[in-house]
Amino acid sequence: MHWLADFLAAIGVVLNGIPQGIMAMALGFAVFPTTFSFVFASAVNGIFGSVAPISFQAESLALTGNLGETTRERTSIIFGGSLIMAVIGVTGTLTKIVSVLGEPIMAGMMAGVGIMLAKIAVQMAKQARIAGLFSIGIAIITYLVTKDLVWTISLSVIGSSLIAVVATHYRAELPQNVQARRFHFLKPVVSLRVIRGALSLACLNIGANISYGLITGQMTGIKPNPVNLNLLTSMQAFADMGTSLLGGAPVETIISATASAPEPVIAGVMMMLIMAVILFVGWLPKIGKYVPSASIAGFLLILGAVVIFPENAATAMQGSDRVIAALVLVVTAIIDPFSGLLTGALLKFGLPLFGLGV
Template sequence: MHLLSDLMAAIGVVLNGIPQGIMAMGLGFAVFPTTFSFVFASAVNGVFGSVAPLSFQAESLALTGNLGKDLRERTSIIFGGSIIMAIIGFTGLLPKIVSVLGNNIIDGMMAGVGLMLAKIAVDMNKGSKSKTGWISILIAAITYIISKDLVWTIVLSVVVSSVFAVFVEHYRKELPTSVTERRFRFLKPTVNVRIVRGALGLACLNIGANLSYGLITGQMTGIKPNPVDLNLLTITQSLADMGTSLLGGAPVETIISATASAPEPVIAGIMMMLIMAVILFAGWLPKIGKFVPSSSIAGFLFILGAVVIFPENAAAALSGANSLVAGITLVVTAIFDPFVGITTGAFLKFLLPLIGLGI
């Protein structure tokens, strides 16, 4: 009976990850190499008993796609960000970074990311003759208002908008060979100002995501103290991204996973990642992707950013002693990126008291 409950939880998270995997394909990431990340993370979780799985994450995909102009830049951003996170993980710096910056600034950065996602969702539809994205946002809004459930929100908004695209707008897309080919193709990382900024921004996003999403997943188990080892999670995520990015694959990051509420959260998380690995290895995701436009995920991005991430993090950011700095961090992150936002917040936190201004 436990096994069935674990499997159902795993399938629910897989359904949540598939549309974001389709989003990754839309950004040009290869499917086959990404199998490595899921297999690697499932092995680590099995060995160390971690309850926090990895999967496609809309936030990191949106940020990487926004800051990198082509696949090589995007994989270079992921590679650079994974090196930064590996150093943080192996040295155990994550709790120290949070201690120095303060939770308010981290929360402000995450709230700013929420606004970024909502804006990206709207921008996906501007200037487009297709109505698919707007239908996705409408269905997502209605579904979330009724159900308050992200799994139902993403499934219905993607399915309904995709059906509209295929049968009304006659959508069908042949994906590039680089996305669907079943072989490893080495992509040498490159460096420019945009890539450095993107890598730093992605690392800042992952610091916030590992802290908030990782701990939330741990809390869902009901086990005390919190069973999530943030350093192990950071190391696993960074090594998975480092390997797959060199082969053109998509990033997989920390998520809030319903597998944590299963009777056996470790087993359920491993099941989820192995099911996703099979879907990628077998080439089923590209077959689905031919009939699912990237704009079909606009509804989920909008609800995730504007309704789920922004309000909770903004409330936490603006409720403490450093609310002014946190608010500025929020706005700067939304306008630019997480690195600029968190750097601005850190600068103001230490500057303002020196010049006698209260925060």
């Protein structure tokens, strides 16, 4: 009966990904081209036996939506970020970056991202009070009771959406490009905003690939950790590179419950193929018309303030670089991940040149 357990784990992660796919549509991303990403990643994982799947990721979507003003800017940010990550993955420099900067500084950046997500959640709730506030309330209660992110995102999104539909007769008119089941080439643009966004997205993905990838590997119980970070980084980068040129949404590394299934590789491949079918046949836009973007606010708040921030902040405050890591945390939360890591690198390697320390 292993296949049933694998299937149930895959369905649970699909349920986790659907609301974030809806968030992608709210930001103007087309979901039909994103089918390519899931099919490509499932093939790579199946061939190489990787247990770490990719899916819609709230952190990258929130960051991209915050740094890009138009759909074309956002897809350009994703394309630029994927180019950077492709070089990092192919050359195998991911772990070298972490070893040079140090774990506390990387953790400080991730903790700052947690604050960013919580701040975005509050902004969403202010813009759409009914959906946003109910989403946050349901998410807090659900997480306190279950300590489970899948239940948290499922109940908060479904509950707040039902309340919005009943109370305000909510029904969104999604942009045509979001619903279209065709490919539409979007030529990347280059600007200071796009370059800054691409660097920030790459910084976020460096931290996420290491932390989320290794956490997913740990969930398998297999030692040594079965996740190949360079393979994971390359796969995610090439998947995003292709879909971003067609206006598609980014898909990134996630903490996936499929890793705890009896056959983690099969469960992960199954999850990505199910998601590909949902996108290919056009079910997600139909569901998305009745789901406000603010319905994701509760999940973002829990993910940022409860899941990401505490553990990473604790790691950042350990060791000799804790003061620099604290500054990285604050700069990331106020500005963006790239500015945070740049601040950390400048302080770590610049201060000793002047005989200074912190």
